[in-house]
Structure formats: C-alpha cells, structure tokens
Amino acid sequence: MTTSITSLLRPDLRSRSPYGAPQIEVPVRLNTNEIPHPLPTDVAEAVAESLASTVTDLNRYPDRDAVELRRELAAYIGHRMTPRRVWAANGSNEVLQQLLQAFGGPGRSAVGFAPSYSMHPILAGATGTQWHDEPRAADFTLSSARITDAIRRWQPDVVFLCSPNNPTGTVLDVQTIVDAVEAFSGLVIVDEAYAEFARDDFVSAVTLLDEYPRLVVTRTMSKAFGMAGARLGYMIADPAVVDAVQLVRLPYHLSALTQAAAVAALRHREALLTHVDGIRRRRDDLVTELSQRGLKVAPSDANFVLFGGMSDASAVWRSLVKRGVLVRDVGIPGWLRVTVGTDAETTEFLTELSHVLEEEKNSP
Numbered sequence: 001m002t003t004s005i006t007s008l009l010r011p012d013l014r015s016r017s018p019y020g021a022p023q024i025e026v027p028v029r030l031n032t033n034e035i036p037h038p039l040p041t042d043v044a045e046a047v048a049e050s051l052a053s054t055v056t057d058l059n060r061y062p063d064r065d066a067v068e069l070r071r072e073l074a075a076y077i078g079h080r081m082t083p084r085r086v087w088a089a090n091g092s093n094e095v096l097q098q099l100l101q102a103f104g105g106p107g108r109s110a111v112g113f114a115p116s117y118s119m120h121p122i123l124a125g126a127t128g129t130q131w132h133d134e135p136r137a138a139d140f141t142l143s144s145a146r147i148t149d150a151i152r153r154w155q156p157d158v159v160f161l162c163s164p165n166n167p168t169g170t171v172l173d174v175q176t177i178v179d180a181v182e183a184f185s186g187l188v189i190v191d192e193a194y195a196e197f198a199r200d201d202f203v204s205a206v207t208l209l210d211e212y213p214r215l216v217v218t219r220t221m222s223k224a225f226g227m228a229g230a231r232l233g234y235m236i237a238d239p240a241v242v243d244a245v246q247l248v249r250l251p252y253h254l255s256a257l258t259q260a261a262a263v264a265a266l267r268h269r270e271a272l273l274t275h276v277d278g279i280r281r282r283r284d285d286l287v288t289e290l291s292q293r294g295l296k297v298a299p300s301d302a303n304f305v306l307f308g309g310m311s312d313a314s315a316v317w318r319s320l321v322k323r324g325v326l327v328r329d330v331g332i333p334g335w336l337r338v339t340v341g342t343d344a345e346t347t348e349f350l351t352e353l354s355h356v357l358e359e360e361k362n363s364p
C-alpha cells in the first residue's frame, strides 16, 4: 500500500511553510540581525576554557535547572531579579515554544500585531494554538486602543507584543503594555530580543514584572551579545510561570556546553556589549542616509532598519543579492529590512542600493 507522507501529516500543518531566512553566500550579509563582529579574543578564550573544563564531565547529564546560568542572567537583568524568576532555553524561540505549549495549545488562541516576528505565528501553529494577526497602523505603531480592541474581539489566551518590534524597530511604552495586561485575564508575552539596542528613553517591560505576574519578558543572547551561534535565550517572569514551563520542557534541554559557554560569556558581559553603542550610532546614521536617498524609513530602536518607498522591493532585493549584498524581504510590499553591519558593510550596502535605485529609475 502506498501512502504519501503528506497525508500522514497533521492536517493543520499541511499548508504551512517552515521559517526560512535565505542562507545565501554573499560578501555582505545583513539579513538576520546578527552582530557583525566576532567574539572579542579575551571573551572567546574564557568561553573556550569554560567549555574545556566541561568536556570531561560530558558523561553526566547537565544541570537540569541551569541554576548557575540563571543566577548570571538574573544579575545581568538587575531590577532585583532572582534565578527563580529567570528561565533559559536554546534560544528565546524555545522559550516561546515552551510558553505556548504550557499556556496555548489546542482550543486556545494567541494574538499578535503584524508586521512582527514571523516565528510567533509559526510557533503558535506548531503547538496547535489558534493564531490571530491584527494589523499595526500604517506607520507601524501600535496603540493601546488597537491592542485592547483586538483582545476584546478575539478573547485570546496569550497576547504577543514585540518591543523593539522586528521587523519595524518600533517600541511600545510601558503604559501600552500595562493596558494590554489589564484588558484581559491571559498571558502577555513581550519579546524584547532587541532591548539592548533601544534608544535612551526606552523602558523595559522588566520594570513591570513585580506588579504584573501575567507578564512575561523574553530576551536572547543572539543579538546584542553577538552569540547567535550559541543558542541561548531566556525569559524573566513570575516564579509560577517558570514552574509552569517545567511541565513541558524536555529533560536536560540545555546542554552542559551551552550552559558553560553562556555562563562564561555573561561573566564577560561588559566586553561583549561594548559594540552596542557603536551599532546604535551606525543605526541612527543609516536612518539618516536612507532618508536622504528619498526612502521612507521606520524609526528604529533595534540593530536593523526597515526602509520603504520602493515600487518593487523584491526586485531591489534580487538586484542587491546579485551585487553581493543580502538584506531581508520581510513580505511588506515596498519595504526591505537591513541589519546594521560594520562600517564597511554599511557603506557597501548604501553604495549598491544607490546603484540599484538609479537603475530602477532609468528602466522603463
């Protein structure tokens, strides 16, 4: 008997496509919001030492509760956080998945505000959580009224907010987050993957956690820490939320090597985070440069910039790839997202973009 594998697949997964930032080998890769700098040598050495001393103990399972790592993360976050209120996993994506496994699932729903991080609906789908996409305003801002209206209409179990938002760079003020929490009785997840890049007046949702136990803030070492390859993300939440995800996490989910690398990196966090100021400056310069080219630019508090006003953004994307520059087509008609790279990469991007836009203007 011949049975197609597709017909065996869960019906709700059949029409879905996997997360996929194109992995194309070009000289200038500005498409996945990584830090363009390798780890500083002294930090790399500390991480290597920490890994080396772990290797002989690999016959044993790792610390299931990652206590030392959570202690370092709590110290980094500040605001009197304790390890009880921190939980880590293989990237903040895994944390988000665990949250949906525990608080979403079949018969439950989540709301997000598009355009936002494409993994939120993918994780909802994978966990059988019904997903509702609500649009942001035309300038990509998100008001309390829009959030509370969506909550009233959908009666979700989980609300996803993202601040600074990927791919727009837009931030939410704390009052908007409070309004969301108070609009219903479910869980509000604030994805703060880019918090470290935010401008000076940004206030993290972490400051609200004491007062609002239904609020969860997720962070990552993939972005500002420049450790995307290590796969370490975490959440800061009420201890009851941390307890809840224990029910769904895999035993020993975080390898001893990951824990050792992350602990060593966190002990050198000052050195790791020194480039954040430079990236923020280059981000602001990039916004200016793109505006001067007559493009629309979304104000950014992240390490990327969303720029628009192109008649055919996908054509611009393809022309840039041909010229050795990879940016991200996030599927917003007329807009593309570019990650802040090194000075040289940013200059190369701007030069090639000018050529491409000039060609477009001159083609019939």
Ligand SMILES: *Cc1c(COP(=O)(O)O)cnc(C)c1O
Binding pocket: 033, 090, 091, 092, 093, 094, 117, 162, 165, 166, 191, 193, 219, 220, 221, 222, 223, 228, 231, 232, 233
């Ligand atoms: C990059 C990113 C993450 C990070 O995911 P990791 O799994 O921690 O690498 C999370 N949320 C958003 C919005 C992102 O852009």
